[in-house]
Amino acid sequence: MRFSELLARLSPGNAAGEPHLAADPELSGAAALDQAGPSQLSFLEAGHSLAAQLAASGAGALLLPSDPALQEQATSAGLAWVALKNPRLGFAEALEALYPARPRPSGIHPSAVVDPSASLGAGVSIAAHVVVGEGTVVGEGSTLHPGVVLYDDVVLAEGCEIHANAVLHPGSRLGRACVVHSNAVVGSEGFGFVPTASGWRKMPQTGLVVLEEGVEVGCGSTIDRPSVGETRIGAGTKIDNLVHIGHGVVTGQGCALAAQVGIAGGARLGNGVILAGQVGLANKAVMGDRSIASSKSGIHGEVAAGEVVSGYPAIPNRLWLRCSAAFNKLPEMARTLRQLSRDAS
Amino acid sequence: MRFSELLARLSPGNAAGEPHLAADPELSGAAALDQAGPSQLSFLEAGHSLAAQLAASGAGALLLPSDPALQEQATSAGLAWVALKNPRLGFAEALEALYPARPRPSGIHPSAVVDPSASLGAGVSIAAHVVVGEGTVVGEGSTLHPGVVLYDDVVLAEGCEIHANAVLHPGSRLGRACVVHSNAVVGSEGFGFVPTASGWRKMPQTGLVVLEEGVEVGCGSTIDRPSVGETRIGAGTKIDNLVHIGHGVVTGQGCALAAQVGIAGGARLGNGVILAGQVGLANKAVMGDRSIASSKSGIHGEVAAGEVVSGYPAIPNRLWLRCSAAFNKLPEMARTLRQLSRDAS
């Protein structure tokens, strides 16, 4: 596809000026700036670490930010380019155009085992070795990849995609356009046991797991159902791989949970919360709207809206940075203190 | 079911007085105190965070602790209630009565692939797309959900339940009434490699993994077999999701391991040990009977019976709390120290 054709596929509102087409190269794909060849598209955004390599880039065409210096470099290097308000967004759109998704086969593979009481919407795609349980509903246009197991009493709205070998348990309720990645588990029994004289006795987990519209659940992640009530993931929340979400957790909309995050039972997240990798939230912890926990931090209690926290137990990020710097000087501090004590005695 | 009928299903030894039946409401389910409606049961225990909401609760009936103040409130609010020695235990029993488990189909689904040399007990339930390997034994009344793979030489005793897409490798030995949740892996090869001049050489992992009676393994958790000998999980131990247990680990009875715990090879746990979320144990670490590691702590060496440890490297919890509080004041401590040094010089 010519660069000019590709540009016609991008959101018009994102343009920040006329394209500089140079030779209007034919593009067959995309690559990072330092690896792209003449038939590949690349992009830069403000402050991008590869900006210094623009002049030497072999890319065929570039999406650039509104930065005259970069644009001049691109022109000097003989590259075709266009300036966009949000080059990263443009790159996402360009990748979709350059690498169109394969059409998925619609219909039900003969090896799939679908309970007669299940309800399948129009245009569903059910692959080999899928199992669909009693009373389960698969919304219009949803795709179940090979080996997916939907237990009884699962409901998927329209346009969901469930990747290979993922498992959805009874009481799972997925809104429109949810994506569950391979080997993830939704709606499994919460870890609830009552201590008794004869050991741990299981608390039945009879509740629901609700994924609102547009939620994504990463590979191998697990979202448990509660004893009563529901676990709820707000619309548009994105969950990376190997994340654990305990029973009764509720998140707001548009949160992002990075890989290996663990959220214990009953925790509450507001809208737009960001948890970096390997963060842990204790039972009933609360993260206010748009609060952020940096990687590996551990949160008890409540984090206010908009706050950025770090460390374990988590404290405000700025304080933590200073405390961590001081931690690295503890041996000298101890030495100084001993010296002062000796001098004072 | 009427509240009075439900009460007849609870352990008699747990009662702490006569029920206050008011209208003996018809109950169709259960919910948390602040969310329950007139056809729902709820419960409170001593010190429960929802106790303040009792008067305003719309629940139909309540399980209460032996607390006259709470009981009076419930009576004033016109609610039916009963006092129990252990309301949480009563609630677990009530949930089982209110939400009876679906009868599982017995028999072998025609799509299952069972090796002719496998031995299947009476009343087993083997779902679609299950695979049972050579010489494998499935005990009486055990259930294999869809997509489960039992390799060759696996033994399940009676009444085990293996959830969808879980995998059991050769040498797995499960006692009575074990539960393995979806996508868990038991008996996989331990991570054992010998460093050689030409790289890592695999140490064959020929041992067993033994799960004693009543063990539960959470979704996506992995329990490795050792090169020789066995990995052993003591009776009644409960393991949450995404937990890793290395080769040769031995745990006592009745332990509870929360989500994302990692236990390196050869570690030893006594009876009743509790590891909170994201805890890590180093190779050959030892946790004494009823010791507790709080979330995210990391343990080398040995923790004495009954001790509670925190932090990394883990130290006694009380000390850690004081050290952590002091950590947050390190910048001021450093400032004071600089001031004192200046004054002294």
Add this chain to the structure above:
Amino acid sequence: MRFSELLARLSPGNAAGEPHLAADPELSGAAALDQAGPSQLSFLEAGHSLAAQLAASGAGALLLPSDPALQEQATSAGLAWVALKNPRLGFAEALEALYPARPRPSGIHPSAVVDPSASLGAGVSIAAHVVVGEGTVVGEGSTLHPGVVLYDDVVLAEGCEIHANAVLHPGSRLGRACVVHSNAVVGSEGFGFVPTASGWRKMPQTGLVVLEEGVEVGCGSTIDRPSVGETRIGAGTKIDNLVHIGHGVVTGQGCALAAQVGIAGGARLGNGVILAGQVGLANKAVMGDRSIASSKSGIHGEVAAGEVVSGYPAIPNRLWLRCSAAFNKLPEMARTLRQLSRDAS
């Protein structure tokens, strides 16, 4: 097998002297030194914690290091033994001889669903309920265990082994003799989203995941593909269970990543890097050749070749040990400081 026969199966270059055959026992297996019986082989290496138990060992035969004291003890105890330069390596070889791998059935199970456009090498073993997608290549002698899903456009070179219910996504490229353990996921979509006014917008992940020759991926581990370019795991790198590797990560050869390690997008590892359990690497972190991160450490920025780091944020291990020791004394340090301040005022 007689001990003398077994010895003939070990690498001759590893011998460190003539065997002391005593009775040349018949061996049926192997066990740890303190658990072995008369028909079992065991081994010791220099500094092994079980060395003190040699005299009391019931083992039939031993592989020993070049340590005259140990050898004398073994002789006194009437045990057959041989001295090896690397007893652990000899033990690995002996386990292979004592526990020969079961011959895997070659051919394609009738329940497997293989796309007609897929290309299967000679001698492949494709088990029950496997799915092989369009255009996918399975190299000669490779084994796909039950329930494995290979999406379209996956390439396995010769001699790969993919364990039960593992999933390989489009763009996965495996070199010779790679092993992917049960429920692992390779080639899944990287966690890439562009923040927009209407929420997170997916960045298409069109790149490849390349596992070079001899890579092993543990149970439940996930390796993501990038938006463009590739994620690459160097030859001979071994990855334990429940490890997450983000999009665009590149590792060198012969690295070892322990369980529950998480590596964020774009990080770079040199050759021979060792990451202990639960380590986290931030986006674009760099670990130089043969550097080591101890368990639970978190790395931002760059770690030099050969360096050993610990803690979060990670610092040199020796410094961290001293800082951690001082951390445990913070309450007394604070007390001393308060006293000095009082005295000074």
